[in-house]
Amino acid sequence: MQVLPWLILLLPLFAAVGIALGALPAHRRGVAARLSVGAAGLAFLLSVLLWSSGTQGEQGFLWLAAGALKVEFGWRLDALSVPMLLVVTGVGGLIQVYSLGYMRGDKGFGRYFAGLSLFTFAMEGIVLSTNLVQMFVFWELVGVSSYLLIGFWRERPAAADACKKAFLTNRVGDFGFFLGILLVWSLLGTVNFTEMSAVLQRQPEALGGLATLAGLLVFCGAVGKSAQFPLHVWLPDAMEGPTPVSALIHAATMVAAGVYMLCRVFFLLDVPGSVALEVIAWTGIFTALLAGVIAVQQDDIKRILAYSTLSQLGFMVLGVGLAGGSHDPAPAMFHLTTHAAFKALLFLGAGAVIHALHHQEQNIWKMGGLASKMPVTFVTFGLATLALCGFPPFSGAYSKDAILLPAYEQGRYGLLVLALTGGFLTALYMFRLVFVAFLGPAKSQAMDQAAEVRGVMKWPLILLAVPTVLAGGWGIEGVYRRAFGAAEPVEAVSWFGQIIAPLTHAPMVALLAFVAAAGGAFVAYRLYWDALTDPLPDKLGTPAEWARRRFGFDELYARIIAGTQDALAGLAAAVDRWVLAGAVVRGGHGLVELAGRVLRLVQTGNLQGYVTFFVAGTVLLLLFVLTR
Amino acid sequence: MKGLELIGLEIAVIAAGIAILLLDLWTAKEDKRRLGYAAALLVGVIFLASFAMLFEGRQEAFHGMYVLDEFALFFKRFFLIAALLVLLISVEFADRFESGVAEYYAITLFALAGMMFAASANDFTLLFVSIELVAVCFYVLVSFQRQRDRSLEAGVKYLITGALSGGFLVYGIALIYGTAGTLNFRELASLGPEVLESRLLLLGLLFVFVGLGFKIAVVPFQIWVPDVYQGAPVPTTAFLAAGSKGAGVVLLARLLYTGLRPIADRWGPVLVMLAMLTILYGGLCAIPQRNFRRLMGYSSIVNAGFILLALAAGTADGLAATLFYLAAYLYGVMGAFVVLCLARCPGQEDETCVLAGLHHRSPLLAATLTLAMVSLAGIPPAAGFFGKFQVFKAVIGQGAAFPYPAWALGVAVFGAVVSLYFYLNVVRTVFWSSTSESVAPIRISHATRWAVYLVIFAILWLGILPGAILNLAEYAVHSMGL
Numbered sequence A: 001m002q003v004l005p006w007l008i009l010l011l012p013l014f015a016a017v018g019i020a021l022g023a024l025p026a027h028r029r030g031v032a033a034r035l036s037v038g039a040a041g042l043a044f045l046l047s048v049l050l051w052s053s054g055t056q057g058e059q060g061f062l063w064l065a066a067g068a069l070k071v072e073f074g075w076r077l078d079a080l081s082v083p084m085l086l087v088v089t090g091v092g093g094l095i096q097v098y099s100l101g102y103m104r105g106d107k108g109f110g111r112y113f114a115g116l117s118l119f120t121f122a123m124e125g126i127v128l129s130t131n132l133v134q135m136f137v138f139w140e141l142v143g144v145s146s147y148l149l150i151g152f153w154r155e156r157p158a159a160a161d162a163c164k165k166a167f168l169t170n171r172v173g174d175f176g177f178f179l180g181i182l183l184v185w186s187l188l189g190t191v192n193f194t195e196m197s198a199v200l201q202r203q204p205e206a207l208g209g210l211a212t213l214a215g216l217l218v219f220c221g222a223v224g225k226s227a228q229f230p231l232h233v234w235l236p237d238a239m240e241g242p243t244p245v246s247a248l249i250h251a252a253t254m255v256a257a258g259v260y261m262l263c264r265v266f267f268l269l270d271v272p273g274s275v276a277l278e279v280i281a282w283t284g285i286f287t288a289l290l291a292g293v294i295a296v297q298q299d300d301i302k303r304i305l306a307y308s309t310l311s312q313l314g315f316m317v318l319g320v321g322l323a324g325g326s327h328d329p330a331p332a333m334f335h336l337t338t339h340a341a342f343k344a345l346l347f348l349g350a351g352a353v354i355h356a357l358h359h360q361e362q363n364i365w366k367m368g369g370l371a372s373k374m375p376v377t378f379v380t381f382g383l384a385t386l387a388l389c390g391f392p393p394f395s396g397a398y399s400k401d402a403i404l405l406p407a408y409e410q411g412r413y414g415l416l417v418l419a420l421t422g423g424f425l426t427a428l429y430m431f432r433l434v435f436v437a438f439l440g441p442a443k444s445q446a447m448d449q450a451a452e453v454r455g456v457m458k459w460p461l462i463l464l465a466v467p468t469v470l471a472g473g474w475g476i477e478g479v480y481r482r483a484f485g486a487a488e489p490v491e492a493v494s495w496f497g498q499i500i501a502p503l504t505h506a507p508m509v510a511l512l513a514f515v516a517a518a519g520g521a522f523v524a525y526r527l528y529w530d531a532l533t534d535p536l537p538d539k540l541g542t543p544a545e546w547a548r549r550r551f552g553f554d555e556l557y558a559r560i561i562a563g564t565q566d567a568l569a570g571l572a573a574a575v576d577r578w579v580l581a582g583a584v585v586r587g588g589h590g591l592v593e594l595a596g597r598v599l600r601l602v603q604t605g606n607l608q609g610y611v612t613f614f615v616a617g618t619v620l621l622l623l624f625v626l627t628r
Numbered sequence B: 001m002k003g004l005e006l007i008g009l010e011i012a013v014i015a016a017g018i019a020i021l022l023l024d025l026w027t028a029k030e031d032k033r034r035l036g037y038a039a040a041l042l043v044g045v046i047f048l049a050s051f052a053m054l055f056e057g058r059q060e061a062f063h064g065m066y067v068l069d070e071f072a073l074f075f076k077r078f079f080l081i082a083a084l085l086v087l088l089i090s091v092e093f094a095d096r097f098e099s100g101v102a103e104y105y106a107i108t109l110f111a112l113a114g115m116m117f118a119a120s121a122n123d124f125t126l127l128f129v130s131i132e133l134v135a136v137c138f139y140v141l142v143s144f145q146r147q148r149d150r151s152l153e154a155g156v157k158y159l160i161t162g163a164l165s166g167g168f169l170v171y172g173i174a175l176i177y178g179t180a181g182t183l184n185f186r187e188l189a190s191l192g193p194e195v196l197e198s199r200l201l202l203l204g205l206l207f208v209f210v211g212l213g214f215k216i217a218v219v220p221f222q223i224w225v226p227d228v229y230q231g232a233p234v235p236t237t238a239f240l241a242a243g244s245k246g247a248g249v250v251l252l253a254r255l256l257y258t259g260l261r262p263i264a265d266r267w268g269p270v271l272v273m274l275a276m277l278t279i280l281y282g283g284l285c286a287i288p289q290r291n292f293r294r295l296m297g298y299s300s301i302v303n304a305g306f307i308l309l310a311l312a313a314g315t316a317d318g319l320a321a322t323l324f325y326l327a328a329y330l331y332g333v334m335g336a337f338v339v340l341c342l343a344r345c346p347g348q349e350d351e352t353c354v355l356a357g358l359h360h361r362s363p364l365l366a367a368t369l370t371l372a373m374v375s376l377a378g379i380p381p382a383a384g385f386f387g388k389f390q391v392f393k394a395v396i397g398q399g400a401a402f403p404y405p406a407w408a409l410g411v412a413v414f415g416a417v418v419s420l421y422f423y424l425n426v427v428r429t430v431f432w433s434s435t436s437e438s439v440a441p442i443r444i445s446h447a448t449r450w451a452v453y454l455v456i457f458a459i460l461w462l463g464i465l466p467g468a469i470l471n472l473a474e475y476a477v478h479s480m481g482l
Helices: A003-022 A026-053 A081-102 A109-128 A132-150 A157-188 A193-202 A208-225 A234-240 A243-252 A255-264 A276-296 A301-322 A330-356 A375-389 A395-409 A413-438 A445-449 A455-473 A476-483 A495-505 A507-528 A536-540 A542-548 A550-600 A607-626 B008-025 B029-052 B070-096 B101-120 B124-142 B149-180 B185-189 B199-216 B225-231 B234-259 B261-286 B292-312 B316-342 B363-377 B383-401 B405-432 B446-464 B467-479
Strands: A057-066 A069-077 B059-061 B066-068
Touching (some): A081 A109, A081 A255, A081 A455, A109 A132, A109 A243, A109 A255, A132 A208, A132 A234, A132 A255, A208 A255, A208 A276, A234 A301, A243 A330, A255 A301, A255 A330, A276 A413, A301 A395, A375 A413, A375 A507, A395 A455, A395 A476, A395 A495, A455 A495, A536 A542, A607 B261, B029 B070, B029 B101, B066 B101, B070 B234, B070 B467, B101 B234, B124 B199, B199 B234, B234 B261, B234 B292, B292 B405, B316 B383
Antiparallel strands (some): B059 B066
């Protein structure tokens, strides 16, 4: 069993290296596909084996020792990492299978699968990390592989810009994360999760007055990777990558990494005297609402889903922020897991639509009537929409309720109301998407040719629909809860028992959430059923326009960054030109050259002059020595 | 006669020279240049024989005049390798001599014999004899291209300045004998400070230093270097830069580290002063220099400064650094001159076409020249880097005991930086200068090709795995009783 985690971790790496070395050319695409999908599938099977064996613990070897800093490279298995491993390899594997169909005929087929495998490797590394430094290494690897995949169609300027933007925006967050790691290490003397947790258990005040700062710096990493405000701008652009990549980034990997990391280091955030969790909660809910409002006025099918991801990530981060005291962040992980399934399904469904439209059309106002042409896609997409909006008995309802519950129990009604508003917005934009794109009249000629996807693209949709519908009753939250010290459940609860649990446990929250979602769906029905154009801009005017323009964050950042960068670059150029090149280099060079030219005057070529020089030198030397 | 077995290597070299002269009589005219291969082969055999000869420790002969120890052997091997490479270059160069090709080889061998005697000189008499043997041979070698004015001019300049320095040398020796009553280095050391500190003896020693400084090309006795380097035939210049300089260094080193050890605090500061001046002069003059041969002349001056700096340390480390530095310098110089000899441009005096576009004409030679420049500039992983590193280490290792440590280090760093500029300028010309010349590829004979490989290998070996040569140098220094 000890070798399994190593295998799971390294299989995708071997696949990536193997493809990069031998299967990049188009005629070896079969090899590339087999290597990549095989590695992903095997990793998933081994993860299932690991899960069923119930292996727990930690193993690693000393990788880096510099003075007091000891960094291990290894794996850690617990109730947090093993289910997460299942999510990463499971959803990731299905996306790889789907990619076989979606990317068929692309000339960069091998490169694509090498990137996917590298991405999987990096994400598994984050999940299995035993310490912050190892996690940071894989954190950056995720950044690199996302860069490669978002910019996969590198000949498109939009893709090139998007991958650059994703990478740079993430770097901003990572910088804070790294500072946080340094701070935590200097305060606690270790970067190992187990040891850090033990130190904090012994002396909860170990972080002292810097507790909030340390927590927030670490949170910076999550702000970048999980695309929270104000670093959320990269995620919507990241859809420039192939759609399965979007599914991967938005569902099981990358954005999930931030939330996972917060849960992993939750003991750092939940310390006395720290207000980090408060900040995290408000950041989460703000992101959720902001993204929800923007999503309502987007027309690109993938962009709507991208903002929906932002919004849901906001809920997860809220879930972390609401934990503390008697509550743990298991709801965040629960929502992450269910979201991984239905968001992957939504993106793959969107990919199926785009594929059916020959990669020509992504604007929902040009679609319509797809439900009859693509029934499987429509049904699965619809199920995922219901799950996302939080209608019971679909999975999303339970994970979202789990997040709302602490807010209700802690009496933080402000957050609760805002979260319910977020739920309302979720239903609004999702049903808008479904009504406009799948139902309603066809709004362009292209719809006539649309046909159901087949084979390797259809089955992942169907398989992902299973957890989308059922996962609410699988007791996932209970599993995660064990990672935060909760005991094993005394008695097994049946699936049906789990499904009706919210009603018996906290009927108020469940009811409110249902009302919010239903309200959103109803408004969407009134506005968009059979609509040919979006009526909202006319009704709302300016606010809708702002939402459509995403509140101008991109332009604002571009202006700030360009301004700062231009100023700094101007300064650096001036220093370089006048001080370095001018004074130091030119001046120094000029002086030396001048001295050389003067000295060379000695070298007249005249023999009498030489002999005079020789003798004069000798005399000076004699004077120097003998008069001392 | 006792001692003859000790000078076996020298006898063998002289015999080889005579053999070449005799062979010349029975060799057809068109085959004469091939005699250089015979000479090189003989030198190679003698080099190998130097390892086969077993010596039990330090041995003296001719009343202590001649000494054979590991230190002497290190230098004898150094000179043998230098001569071997020079002879191989000479064969390539031979068609540019109007006549007397065999004599050129023979005189090179006789100069080599003089250097090898210098390596063993433990007495002012042998010092003078060996240095004059070398000098007389070089007077001929420098002006060997009798049809070229520039070669003759260089010969005259070298002769006059050399004779001047020789005059100082012999006068100094007379003064030393007059005050100390001995010519032997060891006996000189045992005289005690009051005799050694006497002004008349110091005057004599300074005059000797003038003679040796001329060989090493130390300021203010460097004045002849650029003109002679430019005018002399390429193999002669190479031998001047490596062999003649080496002879001066070994004589100076043995004099300072045996005879004048008791007054090390007297000569240390003088050497450091001159070393700094030498580095500054060579480095600054090289900056505006565009002629490659004159540049190599200034480079030779800069390197003399570094060698003097290492010698000035007065410690075993300093002497070992000197030895290693010389070994590294030898291959850098040989790499440069073998290229200069092969990449000829007929009818042009300024030789710019030697460098411009060289990488089109011969990638191998371009790489060799680049590596040689990199090594001379002291960039890792080439040999020169480790040589400079050893010098710096010796200076820093002395700490405050070193005369003017801060100034010396500052000037040394300055010299290293400046030389980076002019050496890399050569590399730039090789690869990035626009050339309108015909790019006829350069043909390289097998023997020379092997010489080139040897140079490349040695530069990299000394730079990457300096341990073996460093051990040899330390062993040699140890045999001096340090």
